[in-house]
Amino acid sequence: SQQGEEDPQALSIQEGENATMNCSYKTSINNLQWYRQNSGRGLVHLILIRSNEREKHTGRLRVTLDTSKKSSSLLITASRAADTASYFCATVPSGTYKYIFGTGTRLKVLA
Amino acid sequence: DAGITQSPRHKVTETGTPVTLRCHQTENHRYMYWYRQDPGHGLRLIHYSYGVKDTDKGEVSDGYSVSRSKTEDFLLTLESATSSQTSVYFCAITPSGGAGTGELFFGEGSRLTVL
Numbered sequence: 292s293q294q295g296e297e298d299p300q301a302l303s304i305q306e307g308e309n310a311t312m313n314c315s316y317k318t319s320i321n322n323l324q325w326y327r328q329n330s331g332r333g334l335v336h337l338i339l340i341r342s343n344e345r346e347k348h349t350g351r352l353r354v355t356l357d358t359s360k361k362s363s364s365l366l367i368t369a370s371r372a373a374d375t376a377s378y379f380c381a382t383v384p385s386g387t388y389k390y391i392f393g394t395g396t397r398l399k400v401l402a
Numbered sequence: 403d404a405g406i407t408q409s410p411r412h413k414v415t416e417t418g419t420p421v422t423l424r425c426h427q428t429e430n431h432r433y434m435y436w437y438r439q440d441p442g443h444g445l446r447l448i449h450y451s452y453g454v455k456d457t458d459k460g461e462v463s464d465g466y467s468v469s470r471s472k473t474e475d476f477l478l479t480l481e482s483a484t485s486s487q488t489s490v491y492f493c494a495i496t497p498s499g500g501a502g503t504g505e506l507f508f509g510e511g512s513r514l515t516v517l
Contacts, residue, residue, distance in 0.1 A: 321502055333508030383502045390506055392445040
């Protein structure tokens with residue numbers, strides 16, 4: 292299977308704290324993306340980082356990519372209760388149009 | 403709103419019956435994908451399409467077939483449903499210039515229960 296792994300599988304933090312989740316993948320990639328899924332809904336794209344980039348920011352999100360280790364991390368700063376959701380990384384293996392998703396991290400932010 | 407509609411949204415069926423799920427888009431995007439989501443497995447790619455009548459297999463294609471006779475519709479068929487195909491099915495699309503390089507837009511999912 293090409294599927295990536297994410298850790299932790301679940302994370303519970305207090306509002307205002309930072310949340311970090313990690314993604315590991317198996318193949319060389321074009322880019323890596325992070326998605327968010329609220330309970331019972333479809334996934335929503337958060338951020339994309341290309342294989343030649345090492346770090347990217349948008350709003351309270353910071354993503355890093357280490358292609359030598361085939362890993363990425365997503366940092367959510369100053370978390371809010373509304374950030375409670377599942378977060379997935381997705382990679383696009385080089386030379387393909389396939390988006391391969393990780394197993395996800397369930398984040399719960401306590402008010 | 404990415405203009406993706408999945409139908410039916412919920413379906414309960416019996417083992418051995420055929421089932422077809424429909425994904426309809428209003429965006430005229432070339433690339434369409436079917437995923438299944440199960441606890442502990444995240445999303446797994448079943449099939450994808452890169453144009454009318456052009457489809458390819460994903461990671462978990464056994465027991466599934468697809469068809470795309472029009473740009474706007476991508477059908478997923480379970481020829482003879484099994485209990486292991488109980489899942490939530492998601493359709494996703496990406497713009498023609500964005501396949502592999504852009505973001506996916508997802509439908510709201512179709513929950514299928516096979517008894």
